[in-house]
Amino acid sequence: MFSRLPSGSEAERVCPVDFGRGFLAASTKIRADNVLPAVTGRVCPQEHQCEGRCVLGRRGEPVGIGYLERFVSDDERAHGSPAPPPMSPPSGKKVAVVGSGPAGLSTACDLVRRGHDLGVLEALHAIGGVLVYGILEFRLSNGIVLQEVGHLPRMGGQFRIHVGVGKTVTLDDLLNQKGYDPVFVAAGASLPVFLNIPGEYLCGVYSANEFLTRVNLMKAYREDYDEPVFNCRGREVVVIGGGNTAMDAVRTALRLGAAHATIVYRRSEAEMPARVEEIKHAREEGVRLQLLTSPVEFMNDGKGWLSGVRCIRMALGPADDSGRCRPVPVPHSEFILPAQMAVIAVGNRSNPLVQSTTPDLETTP
Numbered sequence: 001m002f003s004r005l006p007s008g009s010e011a012e013r014v015c016p017v018d019f020g021r022g023f024l025a026a027s028t029k030i031r032a033d034n035v036l037p038a039v040t041g042r043v044c045p046q047e048h049q050c051e052g053r054c055v056l057g058r059r060g061e062p063v064g065i066g067y068l069e070r071f072v073s074d075d076e077r078a079h080g081s082p083a084p085p086p087m088s089p090p091s092g093k094k095v096a097v098v099g100s101g102p103a104g105l106s107t108a109c110d111l112v113r114r115g116h117d118l119g120v121l122e123a124l125h126a127i128g129g130v131l132v133y134g135i136l137e138f139r140l141s142n143g144i145v146l147q148e149v150g151h152l153p154r155m156g157g158q159f160r161i162h163v164g165v166g167k168t169v170t171l172d173d174l175l176n177q178k179g180y181d182p183v184f185v186a187a188g189a190s191l192p193v194f195l196n197i198p199g200e201y202l203c204g205v206y207s208a209n210e211f212l213t214r215v216n217l218m219k220a221y222r223e224d225y226d227e228p229v230f231n232c233r234g235r236e237v238v239v240i241g242g243g244n245t246a247m248d249a250v251r252t253a254l255r256l257g258a259a260h261a262t263i264v265y266r267r268s269e270a271e272m273p274a275r276v277e278e279i280k281h282a283r284e285e286g287v288r289l290q291l292l293t294s295p296v297e298f299m300n301d302g303k304g305w306l307s308g309v310r311c312i313r314m315a316l317g318p319a320d321d322s323g324r325c326r327p328v329p330v331p332h333s334e335f336i337l338p339a340q341m342a343v344i345a346v347g348n349r350s351n352p353l354v355q356s357t358t359p360d361l362e363t364t365p
Contacts, residue, residue, distance in 0.1 A: 023072055023079070024076060024079070024080055024081075027073060027075070027076040030073075034069070035148070035151070035152075037069040037072065037073040037148075038070065038073035038147070038148050039140060039145065039148060040066070041067065041069030041070030041073060042070055042139065042140050045275050046065055047275070050066075051065050051066065081151075085113055086113070087155070089115050090117070091114060091115040091117075093116045093182075094116070094181055095111050095117070095119070095180060095181060095183070095184065096118075096119050096178070097118065097121065097186060098183060098184065098185045098186060099121075099129055099186035099187045099188055100122040100127045100128060100129050100159065101129020101130050101131060101186060101188045102129065102130070102131065103188070104120060104129065104184070104186035105120075105129075108152055108157050109155070109157075112152065112156050113155070118156065119157075119160060119180070120152075120158065121160050121163040121165055121169075122159065122160065122161045122163065123162070123163060123164040124217065125162060125217070127145075127146075127149050128145045128149060129188055132145055132217065133209075133212065134209070134212050134245065135248065136216065136251070142216075164353070165354055166357045170358060171183055171357070171361065172358060187353075189351075190351050192208065192210070192347075192348055194207070195344060197298065199298030199299060202298050202306045203304050204306035204339075204340055205341075206229070206341070206342070206343050206344070208241070208345035209348065211229060211343050212245070212252065214229050215256075232253055232340070232341045233256065233257030234257060234258075235259060236258070236260050236338045236341075237260070237339065237342070238261075238262050238264055238309050238337055238339040238341070239262070239263050239264070239342070240264045240265075240295055240309075240343070240345060241263070241344070241345030241347075242265035242266075242267065242272035243272075243345065243347075244274045244275060244278055245348075246345035247274045247275075247278040247287075249343045249345050250262070261286070262289075263287060263289050263290060264293050264294070264337070265289070265290070266292065266314050267291070267292065267316065267324060268291055268292060268316065269291055271324045292313060292315065292316070293311045293312070293313060294327065294329070295311050295342075296311065298310075298342060306339060306340055308337060308338045309342055310334060311334065311335055312333055312334045313330040314327040314329060314330060315327070315329075315330050316328070
C-alpha cells in the first residue's frame, strides 16, 4: 500500500511524516501491550484472535494486524529501537517466573514495568521456550526470538538457564530460601500425548516434541552432532495429527530430505486445527494429506525398526465435546501406509514435575 503514496516534496506536503520515526512510534505503541510483536506477527492464529474480531471483517477483509505487527517489528530491527516503556519505581518485591516461553516472557515484561525485581528460570539451555524448541526456523527465526527476548534484560529482568524447577529447585525453595515473594509458573505443555497403539516404541517413531527439539536446538539435521534424528533422506515419513505442530513436523521432514511426507488425520480438512495458511503452505511444498484416517498399529520390520503404519478409514459421526464431528471407524477398511519414520503430533499436556515436588499445590485441569 505504500507504493501508492506520492514521492519527494509532494509526499511531504500530502503526508508530512518522518516515516522512520513514524514506524518506531508504531512499534512503541504495539509494545505497550505486546512484548513479542515479531513473533505474534508470524505464528499467532490472527484469523481466530485479533483479526477475527476486527469489525471491518463483517463486511470484507479485516485489518491485517499480523502483517502490520511483522512489518513494524522488522522495520524496528533494521532502523533502531523503540522508546523504552514507562517504568514504575522499584516495588521492593522479588518475583520468579518459571519458564521463558510466550507466557513467561509476556508476564516478565509486565512485572518489570511495574518495578519488581525479576528472575526468569528456564530449564533448557536456550531462552524462548516453545518459540525456539517447537517452531521451526523457516517459520520463526531463532535470531528474531533472541532479539525480541533481548529487550527484557535491558529493562531489568535477569535470566537463568539450566534451572529445572521441580528438579534442581522446588517452588518451596524459591519462596522460602531464595527470597522470592510470588512465583508465576509458565512451564508450558511439554509432555507429549501418545496414541497407545502397538509398535509405538519402535525405532523411527518420534513424538513431535522430541523430533522438533532435536532439529531446532540440537542441530540433529547434521550427522556430525550428538543428537541425530533417524535419517529420513529418501524415506517415507508419516506425521499423525492435524495441528500446527504436525504441519511443522511434516514440513521439516521434507526439508530433511524425505522422499514423501504424509499427514494422517482422523477427521476432514475442515476440522483440522492447524491454521489455514499452514495447511496451504504444506500442500504447496508437496505434503500429502491422508484425511479421515487413523493409525491402529506401527509395523515392525522384524529388526525393531518401523516399516509401515497400519491405518483404518474413518467416517464423521455426531459432534463430541469439542464441537467437532466425532470420527468413527469404518469396518473392514484397514490398509498399510509404508513408512520408515513416524512422528506423533496429537497434542501435549503439562509436565507434572512442578506439582510432584510441591504436594500442597492445588491445580485444575
